[in-house]
Amino acid sequence: MVNITEKIKEIEDEMRRTQKNKATEYHLGLLKGKLARLRAQLLEPVGGAGSGGGAGFDVSKSGDARVALVGFPSVGKSTFLSKITKTKSEAAAYSFTTLTAIPGVLEYGGAEIQILDLPGIIEGASEGKGRGRQVISAAKTSDLILMVLDATKKAEQRALLEAELDSVGIRLNKEPPNIYLKVKKAGGMKITFQTPPKNLDEKMIYNVLRDYKILNCEVLVRDENATVDDFIDVIMKDHRKYIRCLYVYNKIDSVSLEFLDQLAREPYSAVMSCELDLGVQEVVERIWKELKLMRLYTKRKGEEPDFSEALIVRKDSSIEDVCDQIHRTLKETFKYALVWGASARHMPQRVGLGHMVSDEDVVSIVAK
Ligand SMILES: Nc1nc2c(ncn2[C@@H]2O[C@H](COP(=O)(O)OP(=O)(O)OP(=O)(O)O)[C@@H](O)[C@H]2O)c(=O)[nH]1
Numbered sequence: 001m002v003n004i005t006e007k008i009k010e011i012e013d014e015m016r017r018t019q020k021n022k023a024t025e026y027h028l029g030l031l032k033g034k035l036a037r038l039r040a041q042l043l044e045p046v047g048g049a050g051s052g053g054g055a056g057f058d059v060s061k062s063g064d065a066r067v068a069l070v071g072f073p074s075v076g077k078s079t080f081l082s083k084i085t086k087t088k089s090e091a092a093a094y095s096f097t098t099l100t101a102i103p104g105v106l107e108y109g110g111a112e113i114q115i116l117d118l119p120g121i122i123e124g125a126s127e128g129k130g131r132g133r134q135v136i137s138a139a140k141t142s143d144l145i146l147m148v149l150d151a152t153k154k155a156e157q158r159a160l161l162e163a164e165l166d167s168v169g170i171r172l173n174k175e176p177p178n179i180y181l182k183v184k185k186a187g188g189m190k191i192t193f194q195t196p197p198k199n200l201d202e203k204m205i206y207n208v209l210r211d212y213k214i215l216n217c218e219v220l221v222r223d224e225n226a227t228v229d230d231f232i233d234v235i236m237k238d239h240r241k242y243i244r245c246l247y248v249y250n251k252i253d254s255v256s257l258e259f260l261d262q263l264a265r266e267p268y269s270a271v272m273s274c275e276l277d278l279g280v281q282e283v284v285e286r287i288w289k290e291l292k293l294m295r296l297y298t299k300r301k302g303e304e305p306d307f308s309e310a311l312i313v314r315k316d317s318s319i320e321d322v323c324d325q326i327h328r329t330l331k332e333t334f335k336y337a338l339v340w341g342a343s344a345r346h347m348p349q350r351v352g353l354g355h356m357v358s359d360e361d362v363v364s365i366v367a368k
Pocket residue numbers: 071072073074075076077078079080090091092093094095096097098099118119120121250251252253254272273274275276
């Protein structure tokens with residue numbers, strides 16, 4: 001049996017050889033679909049020791065959110081961790097100084113944010129070069145990827161890392177495609193478009209679905225910019241992870257002002273020098289912003305709200321999430337909640353478990 005890595009290589013080669021035009025479009029779409037399937041297989045844990053499956057490092061999640069430091073060797077990941085947390089991670093001028101995941105805790109805005117310093121990764125990481133696979137698995141479990149880049153190195157490093165992450169199903173700074181897919185038991189395929197997309201048609205969708213042996217389903221494409229890649233992402237949604245990414249250029253002490261200015265203007269980017277302590281605090285603030293954590297204050301009946309200690313919850317949290325955050329069993333005795341703040345229509349608003357809270361709301365839980 002040809003192994004999966006070889007099959008992947010074959011398809012990648014064929015895709016490279018195939019010229020992109022109207023005539024080859026459908027064939028390329030099918031190849032992309034096959035590639036996505038094989039890559040998912042490659043990441044599946046096969047069981048047994050040393051199988052190189054999807055396992056990450058043995059660091060348990062803690063705190064209110066997790067941020068993974070991902071980058072080539074010697075870009076300054078460990079230096080950064082040691083700067084913003086109390087943890088000291090060894091830093092040195094040679095590659096692969098860090099060999100495992102080193103967690104640190106960043107305290108900010110009343111939250112405890114776990115920062116994971118990771119070994120450097122190189123091209124081919126997703127196929128298992130170095131500790132690449134493990135690093136990528138750890139990145140997949142994070143709420144934010146901080147891609148640390150060396151400002152003095154070529155711009156390609158960013159695209160290379162993105163391609164590595166992309167090939168294992170990590171989508172950076174992207175929303176899941178706006179395509180509805182429901183697999184059914186019978187009834188054939190029903191494919192509809194809200195506005196016909198420029199780069200995706202019924203034939204393409206039909207071909208890909210058939211290749212995936214999905215013969216009965218309902219598809220509704222809502223986005224006119226949708227591509228076949230988006231459609232494949234929807235089919236493979238259990239293997240896709242949509243994660244925010246902040247690109248941080250370190251070592252700006254060693255580049256020209258003009259170049260620095262150019263880097264700083266890139267989207268989702270920040271610049272810093274750990275060595276000169278320039279921009280580091282700004283990066284911390286950006287981490288906080290990107291995580292979109294919310295600070296809530298609790299209030300007991302008849303008392304003033306407790307502003308001394310915030311309750312940290314994730315964005316898009318409901319009162320139910322708030323209850324879970326306070327105590328595992330609070331929900332069971334929950335009667336209603338009173339909410340003051342941006343999410344409340346009047347002060348206070350009496351709400352149920354489904355109510356969505358806003359940053360800096362004051363919440364009072366009333367039990368049965
Ligand atoms: N000029 C300059 N050097 C820096 C800066 N930050 C870190 N360094 C140096 O870059 C080298 C690599 O730093 P590390 O923190 O070990 O890099 P790393 O990304 O953790 O490397 P690996 O663990 O090997 O992947 C060290 O010699 C640091 O002193 C910076 O802002 N400017």
